[in-house]
Amino acid sequence: MHDDSSNPIPGWQKQDLPPMLTRRFEFESYGMTRQFLDAVAKLSEEAALYPNLSFGKTYVSVTIDSDGKKIGPDAVSLAQKIDSLVGQKNQSPG
Amino acid sequence: MHDDSSNPIPGWQKQDLPPMLTRRFEFESYGMTRQFLDAVAKLSEEAALYPNLSFGKTYVSVTIDSDGKKIGPDAVSLAQKIDSLVGQKNQSPG
Numbered sequence: 001m002h003d004d005s006s007n008p009i010p011g012w013q014k015q016d017l018p019p020m021l022t023r024r025f026e027f028e029s030y031g032m033t034r035q036f037l038d039a040v041a042k043l044s045e046e047a048a049l050y051p052n053l054s055f056g057k058t059y060v061s062v063t064i065d066s067d068g069k070k071i072g073p074d075a076v077s078l079a080q081k082i083d084s085l086v087g088q089k090n091q092s093p094g
Numbered sequence: 095m096h097d098d099s100s101n102p103i104p105g106w107q108k109q110d111l112p113p114m115l116t117r118r119f120e121f122e123s124y125g126m127t128r129q130f131l132d133a134v135a136k137l138s139e140e141a142a143l144y145p146n147l148s149f150g151k152t153y154v155s156v157t158i159d160s161d162g163k164k165i166g167p168d169a170v171s172l173a174q175k176i177d178s179l180v181g182q183k184n185q186s187p188g
Contacts, residue, residue, distance in 0.1 A: 037131075045124070051150075052148065052149070052150045054147070056146045
């Protein structure tokens with residue numbers, strides 16, 4: 001067993017036990033929060049992957065788990081699509 | 095200071111520190127979960143009270159807090175309206 005904890009996606013936290021990818025997004029208004037939630041719902045249905053979403057008026061925490069299995073390419077792909085909803089502003093690789 | 099932990103709403107958990115009302119709802123499908131979430135969003139906007147919602151494919155946990163203040167009638171009223179969305183099936187007072 002080698003260390004496989006490299007982080008596949010900038011901005012997301014990867015946890016190995018139980019396996020999950022998680023990221024928190026903040027918004028300026030409830031309207032923007034709702035827009036984001038609706039868009040994530042659409043992506044979830046397309047991917048047939050349903051993250052756990054926790055949200056309040058101006059934030060959304062997304063947790064993609066995989067029922068105890070290793071985080072697969074489908075989970076990473078969904079995370080990347082969710083990132084693309086908010087543009088690149090939160091991702092500034094040097 | 096007297097014990098004020100009486101539960102104002104059947105089916106909801108009331109917590110005093112920090113003050114919050116919380117209840118978990120389960121659904122048979124993602125479609126029903128989404129319907130419920132949309133209806134809760136509408137009620138939230140009407141009440142200008144934004145609970146923390148945590149959801150997955152077939153469940154929603156609603157937590158109404160009050161920024162550290164005592165749970166007031168507006169929070170109780172919102173909880174009751176949220177209950178009414180799912181009908182009376184989860185509430186069977188003898």
